Amino acid sequence: MKKVINDPKNVVQETIAGFVAANHAHFHQLEGVTAVVKNKLDPDKVGLLIGGGSGHEPLYLEFIGEGFADAVCQGNIFAAPSPDIVLAGTKAVDRGKGVLYLYGNYAGDNLNFDMAAELAEMEGIRTETVRVMDDVAAAPPERMDDRRGVAGAFFMIKVAGAACDVGLDLDDVKRVTMKARDNVRTMGVALAPGTIPGEEKAPFELAPDEIEIGMGLHGEPGVRRGKLQPADQLVDEMLELIINDLPFKSGDEVCVLVNGLGSTTRMELFIALRRTLQSLANMGIKVYDSQVGSFATCQEMAGFSISLMRLDDELKKYYDWPAWCPVFCTR
Amino acid sequence: METLNATQMRDMMLQVADAVVEAKEYLCEADRNIGDGDHGIGMAGGFEGVKQELAGKEFDDVYLVLSTVGRTMIRIMGGASGIIFGLLFYAGSKNMTAQKEITTAEFAEIFEKALVEIQAKGQAKVGDKTVIDALDPMVKALKESVAQNLSFKEMLNRAYLAAEEGKEASKAYVAKFGKAKALGERAVGFPDAGAVSLTVITKAMRDWAQENL
Helix, strand or coil: CCCCCCCCHHHHHHHHHHHHHHHCCCEEEECCCCEEECCCCCCCCEEEEEEEEEEECCCCCEECEEECEEEEEEEEEECCCHHHHHHHHHHHCCCCEEEEEEECCCCHHHHHHHHHHHHHHCCCCEEEEEECCHHHCCHHHHHHHCCCCCCCCHHHHHHHHHHHHHCCHHHHHHHHHHHHCCCCCEEEEEECCCCCCCCCCCCCCCCCCCCEEECCCCCCCEEEECCCCHHHHHHHHHHHHHHHHHCCCCEEEEEEEEECCCCCCCCHHHHHHHHHHHHHHCCEEEEEEEEEECCCCCCCCCEEEEEEEECCCHHHHHHCCCECCEEEEEC | CCCCEEHHHHHHHHHHHHHHHHHHHHHHHHHHHHHHHHEEEEHHHHHHHHHHHHCCCCCCCHHHHHHHHHHHHHHHHHHHHHHHHHHHHCCCCCCCCCEEEEHHHHHHHHHHHHHHHHHEEEECCCCCCCCCCHHHHCCCCCCCCCCCCCHHHCCCCCCCHHHHHHHHHHCCCCCCCCCCCHHHHCCCCCCCHHHHHHHHHHHHHHHHHHCCC
């Protein structure tokens, strides 16, 4: 696969170097580790630390900023950050009020963040953890703990960042973030795979006329493989799986994210969003706000996902809370 | 009683590191079958770091050699394999009183502790298509070898053969963890990539012992 890279070994370091250089007024990299921290941390607030494997940008790297994360810890491509990286980030953002870890529910992330939490505890820093587990395709509702974290992470980071910014204590930040988690659902469709930088082969194959509904961000198998269909049919099939899962009901109020997986154009995403909004309206579900963009990607993977977050007054407050990160701004 | 000293342990681990780095593409291929294809990248990266930490350095504590290996892997690898393979060497060597040399029984104990801690952290058991499928029989072989008063050379040979057998057995299993879990029956026929790595590691230990003991 052709990519604009140097030595594949240096991809993560060089990505972070570019990101920090572009945003040097706001963030800096911690010495010796692939962690990025805000230059200015408000005193007396809970720290929000997010992170995961690299290769999904802007997730998690670029969701740092005012009303977003205080620190981002990046692992190698598709691999969780090591406990040492997370610990360094934790120490950098703890202001005596503790730190919330927010990351995707994958075996590697769980092991590494849990070990970081143990190390932080030994240093007298209190941490709590909330895992993103929004991917409806990954497991049935009765095995929620087996669900992966995908694009719905955006809503959770937005809410958690606001909760920290408002000045809630660690227990309350965790409670609100878990509420967001419990109300977020995502379903994706892949049209073509992405490849790990430096690798020739993609981790899976899809025929030119084939799609896979529910495929994960790393090519994890989805719920159905079939022929490519028009956008509206794809959207309706994905929405049905999301709606029935929570379930979302007529009268509910939601935020929508139509997320590109890497190489799908904004043109296509708007077409998908248009249908998503039409179908939600037909179901009597009220859309409070909608976002379109490539927020959680897998290299040049083609396809998109739809995420919904059901709102109540509290979640709405934090969703609306003024916030800025390099890829999102709300005032 | 036969013992293995710190210098020998260092040399053996350097041979393990070379073997894993060399097996990078083989391990990626094993992972590509039922995972996301990056297992070899992580393992090779971890052992590149191990080589830097061990090469040209003198050790007089066997446990320090292994805790250096394990802690280095945990620090630089990340991913599930960083913790799991780091603990393979770290769990049984951390917080140990320094020893210039260890017996076969102490060697077996290191990996028995690793098995216990990896299972505690990962919650996997034999048959779940994880590294445990190869590690559990490997540890059993180590303990049986100790009970039979076998030499390091023969013990490490049996440990390798047991890990290899466990890896082969993992082909028949449906995965309960990691990215292969979602494949269900489709993962049957392929070994777990972590179990493959453990066979590369144990084979390098065996080979070192055959050549040097």
